Amino acid sequence: MSALIPEADTTVRYGERLAGRTTWRVGGPADLFYVPPTIAALAAFLSAYRDRPLLWLGLGSNTLVRDGGFRGAAIVTAGGLGDLTLAGATVRAEAGVPLAKLARFCAQAGYAGLEFLAGIPGTVGGALAMNAGAGGHEIWEYVAAVETIDRHGRVDTRTRADFEIAYRRAASSREEWFVSASFVLPAGDTEAGMARIREHLAIRNRTQPMQTANAGSVFRNPPGDHAGRLIESAGLKGLREGGAVVSPRHANFIINEGTASAADIECLIGRVQALVQQRTGILLSPEVKIVGDAA
Ligand SMILES: Cc1cc2nc3c(=O)[nH]c(=O)nc-3n(C[C@H](O)[C@H](O)[C@H](O)COP(=O)(O)OP(=O)(O)OC[C@H]3O[C@@H](n4cnc5c(N)ncnc54)[C@H](O)[C@@H]3O)c2cc1C
Structure with missing residues (x-):
């Protein structure tokens, strides 16, 4: 791998703490931390990194x-894979493009x-x-195609029909990750689009x-209800574990007040889950992905 990823390549780091990336x-350190500058570089990295x-x-x-932290390679697309282009009526965004930037880009290009x-x-x-x-919309409604990459670095073009799309879920029968998406959008008015963006943020x-x-x-959210409503009705706003607290403003948010460890947050998630089940009979399942090793 060192031939493909030279030590001097600043996109690869060793032992980088992931706390700065969430x-x-x-979050503790990743053995290896990689921000791929391009899809081709990512493909070369994966074919060299093999099965880890x-x-x-x-x-x-x-x-x-x-x-x-994580024993393996953290591949962080934010700060890399940032191409965002308009070709004809198709907007193509690489995986690392921030959603806010994509939303503004489309509105400014006259797409809704x-x-x-x-x-x-x-x-x-x-x-x-x-x-x-x-607000009643999901990203996959607007996806025309995606490019994915597998662990050997092979890139493929796939459509919505290749995935099982559901609430907060896009599952594939293959092991693959997203490197770009193409969106085909209805024409819209730029001023109206920017006004809608300001409204969403407000x-x-x-x-x-x-x-x-x-x-x-x-x-x-469980079927027909809201997790936040259930947590609030169980009286759990303000519940605390170390530096982690259930937000007094939005009961489905857990805030790190500054000193929380991941263990505090995970423990609080478990306590909320148990107390909501005890008081309402409903078992909430986490939307957040919990990864890595305990300290
Ligand atoms: C204040 C706040 C408000 C939020 N509001 C909403 C909301 O309104 N609606 C909503 O749906 N979410 C919301 N979220 C959650 C979150 O922003 C979204 O789920 C977002 O899409 C996650 O993007 P990310 O790049 O940060 O993903 P990450 O947290 O980095 O990753 C999330 C999951 O996706 C996987 N993943 C990341 N990149 C790839 C890739 N290239 N290919 C394949 N898998 C990948 C990761 O392994 C992980 O399992 C909110 C979060 C915050 C902090």
Whole structure:
């Protein structure tokens, strides 16, 4: 591998703490940390790295990395894979493009539909994996095709029909990860699109604890109900574990007040789950992905 990834390549680092790469600001070191500058470089990295464990991250806004970190390679697309282009009526975004940038780009190019992504603090790759959504829309509604890569570095073009798409889920029968997506969008008015983006952001400012370290909604909404409503009705707003606390503003958010460890957050997730089940009979399942080793 060293022939393909020289030590001097600043896109590869060893023992980098992942706390700086997640919005919860927690997470131990990855053995190897790679920000792929291009899809071709990523393909070369994967074919050299072979069968060792991989952790894919965008902006880490839906991921809890445990305090012991990750034994393998963390592939972080945010800050790499950032191409964003318009060809004809197709917008192509690489996996590391921030959703807010994609939303503004489309509105400014005169296309409608993706404004709802503006307030979701993730990347295109993370949003495809999670089928991110807000305000009644989900990202896969607008996807014409995606490019994926497998662990040998082979790139393929796939369509929506190749995935099982559901609420906060996009499953494939293969082991593959997203490197880009192409969107075909209805024509729209730029001013109206930018106004919708401002409106989405204003709603979030009113309803979510915006200036805090969190990972958005911790639990999936159970059928016909809202996790936040159940947590609030169980009286759990303000429940605390070390430096982690259930947001007094939005009960489905857990905030790192600054000193929380990943273990604090994971413990609080377990306590909320148990108490909600005890008081309402409903078992909430986490939306956030919990990865890595305990300290
Ligand atoms: C304040 C706040 C508000 C939020 N609001 C919303 C909301 O309204 N709606 C919503 O749906 N989500 C919301 N989220 C959650 C989160 O932003 C989304 O799930 C987002 O799409 C995750 O993107 P990411 O790049 O940060 O993913 P990450 O957290 O980095 O990764 C999430 C998952 O995707 C996988 N993944 C990452 N990149 C790739 C790739 N290239 N290929 C394959 N798998 C990959 C990871 O392994 C992980 O399993 C919110 C989060 C925060 C902090």
